[in-house]
Amino acid sequence: MSGFCDIHTHILPGIDDGARDWDMCLEMIDRAWEGGVRRMIATPHYLPWKEHKPNPVQIVRLCREAQWRARTELGHEIIIYPGQEIYYHVDMIEEIRRGEILTMAGTQHILVEFPIDISARQLKQAVTHICEARYIPILAHIERYECLRTGEILEETAGLGALFQINIKSLQGNMLNQTTRWCKHQLLERKIDFLASDMHNLSSRPPTSYEMLDWVGKKLDREYQRDILLRNALRMGI
Helix, strand or coil, rough: CCCEEEEECCCCCCCCCCCCCCCHHHHHHHHHHHEEEEEEEEEEEEECCCCCCCHHHHHHHHHHHHHHHHHHHHCCCCCCEECCCCEECHHHHHHHHHCCCCCCCCEEEEEEEECCCCHHHHHHHHHHHHHHHCEEEEECCCCHHHHCCCCCHHHHHCCCEEEEEEEEHHHHHHCCHHHHHHHHHHCCCCCEEEEEEEEEECCCCCCCCHHHHHHHHHHHHHHHHHHHHHHHHHHCCC
């Protein structure tokens, strides 16, 4: 399908470990457009231990410029919303409320990253903390968190109010790949809310292409495809 929204991208130039300059930014946008993306959320990292963190004003400005350059230099009428990928920490909610960290496109949704060795108890406590503050956590690239593969932890975490995102590249392994098998199983069970690229560059972590979505198009029903690639993003209120 075309016209979908990529909610997890690192396209903004020179602000984190994503695009290094405007040339790379625009090439990533161009490749994403060719792969069917018509909206995206720019989500530079917020890492609490970093001394120099992306400034929300800077992120918003770069999003506007990237959208303008995409239109004028590439001819693509793509919409680029500001957001951030936030590494979970106890002061996160207060920093969001003070305007030091961005939510997803100005909504109550936040894209949250955790340490890969987080325990199920810690993860559920974090989700509860976020939801009690009236934000909606989207757990980034959940294929990295081993605790979610145990028992009913995925379902229990969803029951607390979490939404789940997996990286499209995780579907590219063969069926001997444990992570690929797990991701495809969760999709077949309709337990995933968002597919996204998490693109950082043009090679190792590239924009999504139609080829990368081949399995999705063949194995998932059309309504669920539209949910995880577009409609759930629109339901956020963007």
